[in-house]
Amino acid sequence: MKESKTKIYPGWYYRLSQFFSQHFSCRIRKIPVHARLDCPNRDGTLSDRGCSFCYNPSFSPFLASPGSIREQIMEAVRKLSPKARENTRFLAYFQSYTNTYGNPDILQKMYQEALSLDEIAGSAVSTRPDCISDQVLAMLQEHAKNKHIWLEYGLQSSHDRTLERINRGHTAAQFTDAVERTKGRGIYICAHIILGLPGEGMKEMEETIRFLNRSGIDGVKIHHLQIIKNTSLAEEYFQNQIKTFSYPEYLEILVHLLELLHPSLVIHRLMSEVTDPDLLIAPRWEQGKAQLHQEVERKLKERGSYQGARSGVELS
Template identity: 50%
Template sequence: MKHNGRRYYPFSQFLRERFGCKVYKLPVDAGFTCPNRDGKIGYGGCTYCYNPSFSPPILLQKSSIPLQVKYRKALLKRKGKVNKFLVYFQSYTNTYARVKILKRLYDEAIQDKDVIGFCIGTRPDCVPDEVLDLIESYAKDYHIWLEYGLQSMHDETLLRIRRGHNFAQFGDAVKRTQGRNIFICVHIILGLPGEAKEDILKTTRALVRMGIDGIKLHHLQVIKNTRIAREFSKGEFKVLSLEDYIKLVCDVLELLPARIAIQRLVGEVLQDKMLVAPRWNLNKHKVLSAIDQEFVDRGSFQGSKFDSKKS
């Protein structure tokens, strides 16, 4: 299986097949917070969380959503032919507000005529039925993704990284989301403290069984001033080498059926001065090329080990 020379199914390809043109995600900051930070579930957040590394530039954060969309769109249009856009509610927990407020924010996202839908990053414990009902109401006319941060299926790991939810809550959220014409993307982190390769593959198999539509793979990054940075400085765990990460990514992709869209293959950090370890992801192109090469060397591809009977 090859998609534009790649041995996995990139999200860009998924969107092109569906909409017949190039579609870009436009990240916005809608001013949400997170229940794992504001005290509802916990204080201090997940041990690795450094939100500015996945937030838009400060200048944009206080702007309205339509203004953020306009700015992002102009930047992309300057770079080439871009036809359609998905607004990406990225920062913090983008379903963590009253339905009335969510409706106003989501309505703002679709004001632009070139916006064909939106993606909402959230936690599995923040999607009550009334919020899912609201999101479903957009899915009739727009292309909608819910992106669930899971990171691992192992409750021991989730406790260790202080996620504030367990795997059962994720399973419940997925079940209640399915059947609503909402696509489900799941974020997982490879290289979490205490996890070995088999733990990561177990998480992958569980996600396949649940019938998710897309996945984002991140490597564990240690960012300054986080709790995990303190654990790292005490030698409580090691980060993955580039070589080990590449192998793990291919191991994971081999288990995924070919229909699952790959939305991300490596974590990104916007402020490299904040990055403690590892440093190899600063050259993203090198990482992606190494993944392609590993597949070629193995003679394998996404789904080559997918077994529909076992999954």
């Protein structure tokens, strides 16, 4: 297991901005790009229903963007103010659907198109753990020699019964296999999880965190369960089959789980966001991302605690 080389103090958790400042001398911003790929859980290969929580437009901006990968990136850069562009480079974020799913030649062309731009310091590629071939891994490994590459695997839960319940179409063992095949290639690995999935309580969420601690990944994206219009989870919600967290509940749970999370894991995200608030059914919190970050830090400080304080890792 990796040991943290980061300074730890009460209130500390390992933010992505801190990670970037350790690896780059400039600011790093992500630019979402839409590659127009599909997902095997939607196109009929595994299922045509998708994951029960997923309505892709709710978390993928720019889906309607008509341009090529290069045009999408250049347009996003152009839209930034001169101040926001100053001393800044970008990660092309292949976010929507399954960005390692498709003809390898087309995938390579798409990665190449983004990574050949001077403005682009690297890429974050979001995918499913059952959709990563050794051929695509080898491509990304080559790119990782010159650019900064994150591969983001949607895990959501380490419990197969939950994965089945939300119609993920893959198992936790497939995640472990994907991570094992990705390690040692110079590619940073991130896992996405959702807290509050149907049928899960604190015990299951703690087990998912411990599973991640053992997995050898580099970072984690934490989401709270949101009920989005046009999903099968919305139907379950209206039949009173599932509950969502209130903001104070989520804050408590998050702080508790951060104390269990290995301190070397970079936190890419602490909560879900929707691109269009009208798509969100529940929970509809007043508080946003900035407030949650502040309050997590404050709560950890009050407890004299920090990320990994109860992970069992000896810190020097």
